[in-house]
Amino acid sequence: MHASFHLAADLDAVLRAAASAAGLADASAFAPEVRTADPRHGDFQANGVLAYAKSRKLNPRGIAEQLVAALPPAVRDLCEVTIAGPGFINFTLRPAALLAWLRTHDSEAHLRTGAAAAHAGQTWVVDYSAPNTAKQMHVGHLRSAVIGEAVCRLLAFTGARVIRDNHLGDWGTQFGKLIYAYKRWVNPAALAADAIEELERLYKLGNEAAPDGSPELEVARRELVLLQQGDPENVALWRKFSEVSLAAFQEIYDRLGIRFDHHLGESFYNDKVDRVYRELTEAGLAQVSEGALVVFHPEHPRFKTQPFIIRKADGASNYASTDLATALYRSEHFGAHGIVIVTDFRQADHFEQLFLTVRKWFAARGHRLPELHHVTFGAVTGEDGKALKTRSGDVIRLKLLLDEAVDRAFAIVTEKSPEIPEDERREIARLVGIGAVQYADLSQNRSSNYVFSWDKMLALDGNTAPYLLYAVARIHSIFRKAGVTPGDPAAEAAATAPETPTEIALARKLVKFPDAIRLAADGLRPHYLCLYLFELASDYSSFNNADKVLVDDPALRARRLLLCARTLLLLETGLRLLGVRTLQRM
RNA sequence: GGACCCGUAGCUCAGUUGGAUAGAGCACCUGGCUUCGAACCAGGGGGCCGGGGGUUCGAGUCCCUCCGGGUCUACCA
Numbered sequence: 001m002h003a004s005f006h007l008a009a010d011l012d013a014v015l016r017a018a019a020s021a022a023g024l025a026d027a028s029a030f031a032p033e034v035r036t037a038d039p040r041h042g043d044f045q046a047n048g049v050l051a052y053a054k055s056r057k058l059n060p061r062g063i064a065e066q067l068v069a070a071l072p073p074a075v076r077d078l079c080e081v082t083i084a085g086p087g088f089i090n091f092t093l094r095p096a097a098l099l100a101w102l103r104t105h106d107s108e109a110h111l112r113t114g115a116a117a118a119h120a121g122q123t124w125v126v127d128y129s130a131p132n133t134a135k136q137m138h139v140g141h142l143r144s145a146v147i148g149e150a151v152c153r154l155l156a157f158t159g160a161r162v163i164r165d166n167h168l169g170d171w172g173t174q175f176g177k178l179i180y181a182y183k184r185w186v187n188p189a190a191l192a193a194d195a196i197e198e199l200e201r202l203y204k205l206g207n208e209a210a211p212d213g214s215p216e217l218e219v220a221r222r223e224l225v226l227l228q229q230g231d232p233e234n235v236a237l238w239r240k241f242s243e244v245s246l247a248a249f250q251e252i253y254d255r256l257g258i259r260f261d262h263h264l265g266e267s268f269y270n271d272k273v274d275r276v277y278r279e280l281t282e283a284g285l286a287q288v289s290e291g292a293l294v295v296f297h298p299e300h301p302r303f304k305t306q307p308f309i310i311r312k313a314d315g316a317s318n319y320a321s322t323d324l325a326t327a328l329y330r331s332e333h334f335g336a337h338g339i340v341i342v343t344d345f346r347q348a349d350h351f352e353q354l355f356l357t358v359r360k361w362f363a364a365r366g367h368r369l370p371e372l373h374h375v376t377f378g379a380v381t382g383e384d385g386k387a388l389k390t391r392s393g394d395v396i397r398l399k400l401l402l403d404e405a406v407d408r409a410f411a412i413v414t415e416k417s418p419e420i421p422e423d424e425r426r427e428i429a430r431l432v433g434i435g436a437v438q439y440a441d442l443s444q445n446r447s448s449n450y451v452f453s454w455d456k457m458l459a460l461d462g463n464t465a466p467y468l469l470y471a472v473a474r475i476h477s478i479f480r481k482a483g484v485t486p487g488d489p490a491a492e493a494a495a496t497a498p499e500t501p502t503e504i505a506l507a508r509k510l511v512k513f514p515d516a517i518r519l520a521a522d523g524l525r526p527h528y529l530c531l532y533l534f535e536l537a538s539d540y541s542s543f544n545n546a547d548k549v550l551v552d553d554p555a556l557r558a559r560r561l562l563l564c565a566r567t568l569l570l571l572e573t574g575l576r577l578l579g580v581r582t583l584q585r586m
Numbered sequence: 587g588g589a590c591c592c593g594u595a596g597c598u599c600a601g602u603u604g605g606a607u608a609g610a611g612c613a614c615c616u617g618g619c620u621u622c623g624a625a626c627c628a629g630g631g632g633g634c635c636g637g638g639g640g641u642u643c644g645a646g647u648c649c650c651u652c653c654g655g656g657u658c659u660a661c662c663a
Contacts, residue, residue, distance in 0.1 A: 031603090033603080033605095035602065035605095036602080037606095038606075040606090040607095041606070045605085045606090047604095047605055050605075050643075050644085051604095053643095054642085054643070060643085084606075085605085085606055086605090086606090086643065086644080087643095088605075088606070130663095132663075169663060172662075172663075173662075174662085174663095266663090289660085290660070290661085291661085292660070292661055294660075294661085300589095301588080301589070302588065302589050302590090302659080303589095305588090305659095306588090306589090306658095306659060306660080307660060307661090308660095309660055309661045311661085312660095312661045313660090313661060314661085316661090318661065318662080318663080319662080319663050320661095343663095344657095345590080345591060345656095345657070345658090346657055346658065347658090347663080348589095348590060348591080348657085348658075349589080349590075349657095349658055349659070350658090350663085352589095352590090376591085378591075378592080378656090379656080379657085383598095385655090387656095412625085413625095415625095416625055417623095417625085443599090443600095444598095444599065444600085445599085445600075445601095447591065447592080448591080448592060448593095448599085449591095449592075449656080451598065451599090453598080455612095456598070456611085456612080459611080459612080459625095460625040460626085461611065461612080461625080461626085462598095462599095462610080462611035462612070463599085463600085463610075463611065464611090466625070467611095467625080467626095470623085470625055470626080471626095473623075473625090474622085474623055474625095474626085477622070477623055478622050478623090480622095481622055481623095482622080515602090518602095519602060522602095523602085527600080528600095528602080531600065531601095531610090534610085534611095535610090538610090541626060541627065542626095542627065542628085544622085544623090544626080544627085545618090545624090545626065545627040545628080546627080546628090548621075548622065549622055550622050551622095585623095586623095586625080
């Protein structure tokens, strides 16, 4: 039996064809709206009949009956079709169809082939993490890195060529103060021991030493001017700051499994902003206001009066200038079909103005316009609801936060599995601890604030990394006991279609994987995939509890091993797409 | 003042271009290991989806309004 990857998409196509075959008026305008259904009603449901019938003042049940009658016989082999309520069409997959899908989708490569249609042939640039150089990464930098990496993997899985670009904050007025402080107070021993720590100390010293209106600030400004004019000493210092910072960042990225293709920070666009000023001025989009070069958007309720400042009154560039230049570079140099920028919600205004400006600018100059997406996320707060990151001091360093996650995970593993050797417990703790932090960030709808809670993210029940990793470990354990490699065709050859309620519930959940991928990738919202994986692991646990796998009956044993192997495949594939690493024992 | 985000069970959160009786986890109560990993599972109680109005076959979801919390609002990013 044929089983294509995305069954819902197939049903959609079949219903469109049925609309024509049934002779519906204006059949090409009929949108089936196939989506996953509540399991009580079926596997998929088509809701489009109601909207279609309503707008044409037809009886929806009558239309649904015509459509169902026009379905090709093959659809009935695949699933049971019923009409319910005012005109929903419900599709319930037959056990044989479930088995066929599971047999076909037996490797990550096969899943990838099925999923890759969505963004095939496209190039997407993802701009995430983007910390400021000369400062340590803190807890506020976590979400962009974790969500951005998951978005990259989802886009790549759905067929895109993904370019990971770390748009570092490596330019700006703060470097004048930093150079000022460095030249006076650098401690060479501290610099050798922990360079980023020493830079951060100097950064704060510079800020304190050069308040607004002070003569020290004038000196700091001269350092900045020297840097911008290419003064060898200051340029060398600035380079050192960048190198030291990148090395420190990479230690964090290594622990999170992140590797960027490019680190094109703000400094990279220094020589590219003049073209921005020129083209926006020539296009009539930019104007001088209060000495600055700005863009207004008269059609916008707010941005008709709130300017987008693209060049400061003193002639210097700002982040609007470099972000505009960045958009053009990504379009021209990378040939981007899509640009995704992952920052917190406080920058929503900026990116709305940026995107409005880019669309008008590119249209005026004939530049190729990519899809532009600002992937925002809420703040990370403590359990008291207040921001974890306070304005004055007491920021939690990301390095220490990850250390604590691993320490806490180690204590739990040691308590639960004392028989495992310490070396392996350390490795398990590393995967579970880091995975728990990543997963906690990803599993919640990114637009709301995220309450940071050690106890919740490390819990063994609920929608957490440890729960999913535990399901993975249990499945591996069964295969170890059986002496079988997961997915071995010989072990699955005799498999029959699922029969028990828990087998069927698990199989029905497995075939919904494509829908979860599509939801997550289309909306750039990884939490849809998390939710799916949690439900899958939960259905697996019920199955695991109710149906013994390693039984004597060869057909029964084969089909349960097949269910185990596919669950393992989808859990491991899904977690990999989230950037969470899996293990075999915990 | 204006704009945007959030408000769903005691707590933390899901809820797909508007779809069927609003779902999880925690906590609470009951039951299940001589059995592939009980770090688990099965079952139970718990809701004016912030308030009010509107749109329609149908609203947690869309529109208006009010309340509460957060953020941004001319040269930091």
